[in-house]
Amino acid sequence: MSKQLLLGDESIAQAALDAGISGVYAYPGTPSTEITEYIQNSPLNGERKIHNRWCTNEKTAMEASLGMSFVGKRALVCMKHVGMNVAADSFINSAVTGVNGGLIVVAADDPSMHSSQNEQDSRFYGDFALVPIFEPGNQQEAYDMTYGGFEFSEKIGEPVIMRMVTRLAHSRSGVEFKSLKPQNEVSFGEDPRQFVLLPAIARKRYKILLGKQEAMIKASEESIYNRYIDGPNKKLGIIACGIGYNYLMENNPNGCEYPVLKIGQYPLPKKQLMKLCNECKEILVIEDGQPFVEKKIQGYLSIGIKVRGRLDGTFPQDGELTPDSVAKALGKENKRNFDMPDIVEMRPPALCQGCGHRDMYTVLTEVLKKEYPSHKVFGDIGCYTLGAGAPFFAINSCVDMGASITMAKGAADGGLYPSVAVIGDSTFTHSGMTGLLDCVNEKADVTIIISDNETTAMTGGQDSAGTGKIEAICTGIGVDPKHIRVVIPLKKNYDEMKKILREEIQYHGVSVIIPRRECIQTLARKNRKK
Amino acid sequence: MKKDIILSGVGGQGILSIATVIGKAALKEGLYLKQAEVHGMSQRGGDVQSNLRLSDKPIASDLISIGKCDLIISLEPMEALRYLPYLSKDGWLVTSETPLINIPNYPDQTKLMDTIDKLPHKIVLDVDNVAKEVGSTRVANIVLLGATIPFLGMNYQLIQESIKNIFQRKGDAIVELNLKALAAGKGIAEKLIQ
Numbered sequence A: 001m002s003k004q005l006l007l008g009d010e011s012i013a014q015a016a017l018d019a020g021i022s023g024v025y026a027y028p029g030t031p032s033t034e035i036t037e038y039i040q041n042s043p044l045n046g047e048r049k050i051h052n053r054w055c056t057n058e059k060t061a062m063e064a065s066l067g068m069s070f071v072g073k074r075a076l077v078c079m080k081h082v083g084m085n086v087a088a089d090s091f092i093n094s095a096v097t098g099v100n101g102g103l104i105v106v107a108a109d110d111p112s113m114h115s116s117q118n119e120q121d122s123r124f125y126g127d128f129a130l131v132p133i134f135e136p137g138n139q140q141e142a143y144d145m146t147y148g149g150f151e152f153s154e155k156i157g158e159p160v161i162m163r164m165v166t167r168l169a170h171s172r173s174g175v176e177f178k179s180l181k182p183q184n185e186v187s188f189g190e191d192p193r194q195f196v197l198l199p200a201i202a203r204k205r206y207k208i209l210l211g212k213q214e215a216m217i218k219a220s221e222e223s224i225y226n227r228y229i230d231g232p233n234k235k236l237g238i239i240a241c242g243i244g245y246n247y248l249m250e251n252n253p254n255g256c257e258y259p260v261l262k263i264g265q266y267p268l269p270k271k272q273l274m275k276l277c278n279e280c281k282e283i284l285v286i287e288d289g290q291p292f293v294e295k296k297i298q299g300y301l302s303i304g305i306k307v308r309g310r311l312d313g314t315f316p317q318d319g320e321l322t323p324d325s326v327a328k329a330l331g332k333e334n335k336r337n338f339d340m341p342d343i344v345e346m347r348p349p350a351l352c353q354g355c356g357h358r359d360m361y362t363v364l365t366e367v368l369k370k371e372y373p374s375h376k377v378f379g380d381i382g383c384y385t386l387g388a389g390a391p392f393f394a395i396n397s398c399v400d401m402g403a404s405i406t407m408a409k410g411a412a413d414g415g416l417y418p419s420v421a422v423i424g425d426s427t428f429t430h431s432g433m434t435g436l437l438d439c440v441n442e443k444a445d446v447t448i449i450i451s452d453n454e455t456t457a458m459t460g461g462q463d464s465a466g467t468g469k470i471e472a473i474c475t476g477i478g479v480d481p482k483h484i485r486v487v488i489p490l491k492k493n494y495d496e497m498k499k500i501l502r503e504e505i506q507y508h509g510v511s512v513i514i515p516r517r518e519c520i521q522t523l524a525r526k527n528r529k530k
Numbered sequence B: 001m002k003k004d005i006i007l008s009g010v011g012g013q014g015i016l017s018i019a020t021v022i023g024k025a026a027l028k029e030g031l032y033l034k035q036a037e038v039h040g041m042s043q044r045g046g047d048v049q050s051n052l053r054l055s056d057k058p059i060a061s062d063l064i065s066i067g068k069c070d071l072i073i074s075l076e077p078m079e080a081l082r083y084l085p086y087l088s089k090d091g092w093l094v095t096s097e098t099p100l101i102n103i104p105n106y107p108d109q110t111k112l113m114d115t116i117d118k119l120p121h122k123i124v125l126d127v128d129n130v131a132k133e134v135g136s137t138r139v140a141n142i143v144l145l146g147a148t149i150p151f152l153g154m155n156y157q158l159i160q161e162s163i164k165n166i167f168q169r170k171g172d173a174i175v176e177l178n179l180k181a182l183a184a185g186k187g188i189a190e191k192l193i194q
Helices: A008-018 A033-040 A058-070 A081-097 A123-129 A139-156 A199-211 A213-222 A244-250 A270-279 A292-298 A323-329 A356-371 A383-388 A403-413 A425-441 A470-477 A491-506 A520-529 B015-028 B077-082 B109-117 B127-134 B137-147 B156-170 B172-193
Strands: A004-007 A023-026 A075-080 A103-109 A160-165 A171-175 A227-229 A236-241 A260-263 A282-286 A306-308 A376-378 A419-424 A446-451 A484-487 A510-515 B002-010 B032-036 B047-055 B069-074 B087-096 B122-125
Touching (some): A004 A008, A008 A033, A008 A075, A008 A139, A008 A171, A058 A075, A058 A103, A227 A270, A236 A244, A236 A270, A244 A282, A244 A323, A292 A306, A356 A419, A470 A510, A491 A510, B015 B156, B087 B137, B109 B122, B127 B172
Parallel strands (some): A075 A103, A236 A282, A282 A306, A376 A419
Antiparallel strands (some): B032 B047
16 A cells, blocks of 8 residues: 555554544644544544544543443543643543553653643653553654554553654654554453442552553563664663654664664563663663653662763753754764854744734733733633733733633632633633632632633634533533623724723622634634635 | 755745645655644744655654755745754755734844845745736745745656646646746746856
């Protein structure tokens, strides 16, 4: 079969389809979004009734995928790295319950924070939960590891992590497909109490999980994704993980003079590591993300073999790996022929012209800056985070999904007035609803703006779980309907919007203002389709 | 054969459409290909780039190394300069001359053009005007692609076929328009390097 040009993300999606999944569960998040979108656009999902709708957040996605595994079917769950924090409760416990149908958890990390708030490395989650991790180095490996990963997950009875990084997730290359497998039939595990994590059962299950660790290491030692490539010069041994191997080979097109251990599957293969450390004087670890392997090899006290990597300054501790940083580590620094001229200015992203968030921020800043100089605005994660920049400079925080509402509450509890939250519709249903209940239960003096563009816009316009339900959700949670105010964010409505904003700030209780106008990007797309 | 290409522009300009045409042609020619793109936040009017690597041998890295890029293709003149550290000594820069000004501190345009003029190997063209003359400003990207033909190291017919392939579902008129745009860009570049 000829090769198809696929993104790393799409390679995972195609492989999951070919491996016979019955469902994908996900909340959009860069750089993981394209996996689910690919499955949504595949003709196979209709024929095979593959679940593919977006979930409300990563935790609901993780739990639903575990439910699908419970009935013996294969499921894929996808999220960006910080989504792992949201899903962590169910994810960690899914290692204790184990799985029935194969379950792959894709965690797409974002070193260099191209579209994120931190650089956390999801390999630590695999280590923490005691489950295997795959880390593909190229698009074909992403396909092959996913395709074989379901069977592996079923064999060891555990979920497995597929760790991606931005550069692979969003890079295209030719990928060869394997044959289409049938979907699993409904079946239940042998132990009817496997998923009942009462302490007495959880203790047994945890021992079972611990007992599997040796088998997982053995699987890594025998894995085709962990390769020992010998080299004549034993002064240095190189451990190259995932795409780090590509950068190593980019700088050694005719092969590497040092022995190399290419890592694509964890837990780390002990046998090969031992060989490398016994034969070589010094070890260089090339890994994208945080120094996960480096720390393990070196140990806290650094009393064993000398290890170079991110901790000793061979690589910077932050930011993604590049072919240039690897070249430098190998003593082959790439030279510039031209510098970037001084006249080149930064061009940060900005809210689209005509976006409803712009109108919301215009009104908000005009009223607050002039009339309430003591105000603070707590922002959230989405396009409207761009209100932090010019010309608005409107928000004072952006921490994690949902934190606008709860931080505004905490600040109000501490005496701040006016305490304002700005959150989008999709982020509100993702993680804002529970915080709103806290506000209602304590009659917090907060003004919450749910800027509703009826989509998950920042990631490209995916369905938003709360579309058409925002007022009902707020009423249901207990916000006084008199203080749920809907406005249309347009220039002609500025006076009305200002009046409502003033009234709700002056009301000393929970108010929700909902400026609602469809995202101009999704609207334009719909119009083009017509 | 090995070509390392950086495509640059501003989010929304459509640099990836150029990459798609080259990519399809490269696959037809049986070349290896890697194409790293920027998705997510930067697409909202920020600077965007794509690394496109073609070779007759397997390609290791998805990213191009500093000082080793053969060709910068840019839909915006200031964005063209952002990636100069990646350009090889003999590399070419092919850029649209029309600035997209969406920041308050956009550089002085005369200074900007002077800086580009000082580069040893560059093609600067008014893609929008050429596209308009050809028939529609919507084919500006293809005009720019045409201007890269002398430096692309790929068979011109393959690029033409690739365009036919991509646009055929939009009808013959659109295919013709794009082929004309491609030829117009190619013609200008060939004249400029004579």
